[in-house]
Amino acid sequence: MSETLTYLTMAWFDPSLLFLTAVGTLAGIYVGAIPGLSVTMAVSILISFTFRWDVNDALALIVGIFMGGVYGGSRTAILLNIPGAPSAIATALDGFPLAQKGEAGAAIGLSTVMSVIGGFVGILALAVAAPAISEFALKFAPRDYLLLAIIGILLVGSLSGESLAKGVFAGALGVTLGMVGLDPLTAEGRFTFGSIQLMGGIPYVAAMIGFFGVAEALIQLHHVDTKPIKQNVSRIVPPLASWCCASCRCRCAHR
Amino acid sequence: MDNDRPRRPGELAFAAVMLALAAFVLYQAHGISGFSSPSSPGVFPMLAAGAMVASGLVIVLRTRQMGLRGAAVGRFASEITPRRHIVFAGMIVAYMIALEPLGFLLSSFAFLLASIHYLYRKGIVVELVLSAGSLAVVYLVFRYVFTVVLPEGEIFR
Numbered sequence: 001m002s003e004t005l006t007y008l009t010m011a012w013f014d015p016s017l018l019f020l021t022a023v024g025t026l027a028g029i030y031v032g033a034i035p036g037l038s039v040t041m042a043v044s045i046l047i048s049f050t051f052r053w054d055v056n057d058a059l060a061l062i063v064g065i066f067m068g069g070v071y072g073g074s075r076t077a078i079l080l081n082i083p084g085a086p087s088a089i090a091t092a093l094d095g096f097p098l099a100q101k102g103e104a105g106a107a108i109g110l111s112t113v114m115s116v117i118g119g120f121v122g123i124l125a126l127a128v129a130a131p132a133i134s135e136f137a138l139k140f141a142p143r144d145y146l147l148l149a150i151i152g153i154l155l156v157g158s159l160s161g162e163s164l165a166k167g168v169f170a171g172a173l174g175v176t177l178g179m180v181g182l183d184p185l186t187a188e189g190r191f192t193f194g195s196i197q198l199m200g201g202i203p204y205v206a207a208m209i210g211f212f213g214v215a216e217a218l219i220q221l222h223h224v225d226t227k228p229i230k231q232n233v234s235r236i237v238p239p240l241a242s243w244c245c246a247s248c249r250c251r252c253a254h255r
Numbered sequence: 256m257d258n259d260r261p262r263r264p265g266e267l268a269f270a271a272v273m274l275a276l277a278a279f280v281l282y283q284a285h286g287i288s289g290f291s292s293p294s295s296p297g298v299f300p301m302l303a304a305g306a307m308v309a310s311g312l313v314i315v316l317r318t319r320q321m322g323l324r325g326a327a328v329g330r331f332a333s334e335i336t337p338r339r340h341i342v343f344a345g346m347i348v349a350y351m352i353a354l355e356p357l358g359f360l361l362s363s364f365a366f367l368l369a370s371i372h373y374l375y376r377k378g379i380v381v382e383l384v385l386s387a388g389s390l391a392v393v394y395l396v397f398r399y400v401f402t403v404v405l406p407e408g409e410i411f412r
Contacts, residue, residue: 172304176280176300
């Protein structure tokens with residue numbers, strides 16, 4: 001336990017590690033905010049740069065990029081309704097309606113505060129319970145993955161506030177698109193129509209840019225002549241009372 | 256709820272097209288391995304396509320029940336397919352087709368210049384600077400910082 005605590009606190013008390021984490025987080029936010037670039041890709045590229053570095057320095061930078069990248073996807077999700085990363089798709093559902101009302105600052109602030117709290121909870125859970133979690137994870141069998149996937153699809157249905165049927169349709173369409181390519185067990189082609197390009201599946205980035213980017217660009221064409229909404233960014237950190245009200249307000253806004 | 260609002264122009268036709276697409280996907284999914292085994296590669300595609308057909312049917316039926324407000328044809332042209340959308344969608348399609356033969360740089364520059372000229376109209380010099388500047392930033396970031404291989408084009412190879 002003391003060893004775990006030593007490693008946990010090392011990154012907070014060593015100025016060079018703290019600096020590298022901060023630099024990585026800043027770079028990660030930019031990577032995450034660009035829809036064409038994924039966090040995994042940034043980390044993979046970074047490994048080649050940090051190959052000869054000290055392991056702690058390299059890990060601090062990589063962790064910063066990863067955490068910043070996962071959070072950074074929310075920026076474009078809130079401001080442009082185009083999630084920078086798959087993890088920010090749900091942020092767009094609530095954040096963009098707030099931005100349309102001129103409250104992008106509050107949405108970004110709320111997303112930042114919650115990301116920080118969530119990040120700390122995750123770090124704490126990992127530091128304290130990593131051995132127990134890894135033992136639990138090893139017990140996951142294919143049926144558990146199936147149940148987890150079903151929960152995910154049901155969540156899609158519940159997130160689509162306007163119509164459950166449309167949510168189920170969109171979820172099933174997403175599952176179908178995810179199955180394009182070769183079956184992982186039997187290597188049999190699914191929905192490839194004989195195309196070699198489709199055998200590798202449909203990349204997330206291409207699907208996301210198509211579904212969110214192009215769709216949003218076409219929606220914005222309706223508002224080319226309208227004056228841009230003045231965003232209130234005077235107070236990024238939201239007042240405590242607005243935390244619980246913000247989600248209720250924006251749900252009402254996109255109904 | 257969905258039923259409380261009037262039907263948007265083209266909504267029923269779109270729902271019907273989606274249902275037809277779902278039925279086609281179900282047919283294709285059945286063609287993968289049929290009902291040969293509960294763990295065959297076609298089972299999940301059939302389940303997903305089945306869910307699409309069932310939910311698609313519900314969507315079509317509910318959309319039919321909604322009331323229609325105003326003249327559908329006129330509103331479809333003004334709300335869903337105004338001229339600006341048709342032109343811009345055409346530019347996107349042209350860009351997609353041109354990307355492979357002309358390469359990323361030339362086709363993206365042409366697309367950016369054409370779309371900025373069509374939507375912004377602030378003089379050719381401003382449009383040229385905006386197109387070249389944004390393309391340069393995108394190219395430098397993707398090609399040199401993140402070493403993404405961008406299409407070179409068949410003509411200028």
